[in-house]
Amino acid sequence: xxxxxxxxxxxxxxxxxxxxxxxxxxxxxxxxxxxxxxxxxxxxxxxxxxxxxxxxxxxxxxxxxxxxxxxxxxxxxxxxxxxxxxxxxxxxxxxxxxxxxxxxxxxxxxxxxxx
Amino acid sequence: xxxxxxxxxxxxxxxxxxxxxxxxxxxxxxxxxxxxxxxxxxxxxxxxxxxxxxxxxxxxxxxxxxxxxxxxxxxxxxxxxxxxxxxxxxxxxxxxxxxxxxxxxxx
Numbered sequence: 001x002x003x004x005x006x007x008x009x010x011x012x013x014x015x016x017x018x019x020x021x022x023x024x025x026x027x028x029x030x031x032x033x034x035x036x037x038x039x040x041x042x043x044x045x046x047x048x049x050x051x052x053x054x055x056x057x058x059x060x061x062x063x064x065x066x067x068x069x070x071x072x073x074x075x076x077x078x079x080x081x082x083x084x085x086x087x088x089x090x091x092x093x094x095x096x097x098x099x100x101x102x103x104x105x106x107x108x109x110x111x112x113x114x115x
Numbered sequence: 116x117x118x119x120x121x122x123x124x125x126x127x128x129x130x131x132x133x134x135x136x137x138x139x140x141x142x143x144x145x146x147x148x149x150x151x152x153x154x155x156x157x158x159x160x161x162x163x164x165x166x167x168x169x170x171x172x173x174x175x176x177x178x179x180x181x182x183x184x185x186x187x188x189x190x191x192x193x194x195x196x197x198x199x200x201x202x203x204x205x206x207x208x209x210x211x212x213x214x215x216x217x218x219x220x221x222x
């Protein structure tokens with residue numbers, strides 16, 4: 001049983017950098033074809049894929065590439081996301097999910113960007 | 116970017132009815148398509164992957180099909196618990212893109 005849980009600051013001010021952590025269990029990033037992804041969803045709106053880490057390769061949504069960094073701490077079963085220059089428009093629930101078909105999801109963490 | 120045009124935006128149906136939701140891809144994506152259900156306040160749940168394969172634990176009332184670049188999700192024998200928003204996803208190419216969602220209400 002794969003479980004994932006996102007953690008983050010909850011609220012931050014415009015121009016700050018968002019740091020999110022996805023802590024997972026029931027699998028390992030050392031496993032072949034195992035990866036994790038970050039997605040987000042503004043309240044009442046649709047889903048947007050942000051970035052994935054898979055088989056030691058990183059993949060980013062080109063529209064946000066300059067602001068995103070995804071990384072992993074394999075020994076801690078964690079995947080991290082850094083998102084720079086946050087704006088109020090980046091206010092959303094941020095999810096981590098297993099890469100591929102997004103078969104497993106965390107509960108999401110709400111991030112509010114406001115001064 | 117590949118655009119996924121999803122329709123309808125919303126629909127209302129009665130229990131035991133059959134409903135169909137479609138996604139039109141802006142180019143060939145093969146079978147690199149999935150369907151998700153999202154209930155209010157919850158994370159999305161994978162229903163269908165590879166256009167037609169049923170995800171683990173999903174009732175057989177849910178089925179997916181493909182005709183060229185048009186993909187459909189059919190829900191047979193609607194149940195009250197099928198209420199939610201349904202999304203398609205293409206993972207053929209970067210950036211992965213979702214349809215805009217279909218809000219399903221059970222009368």
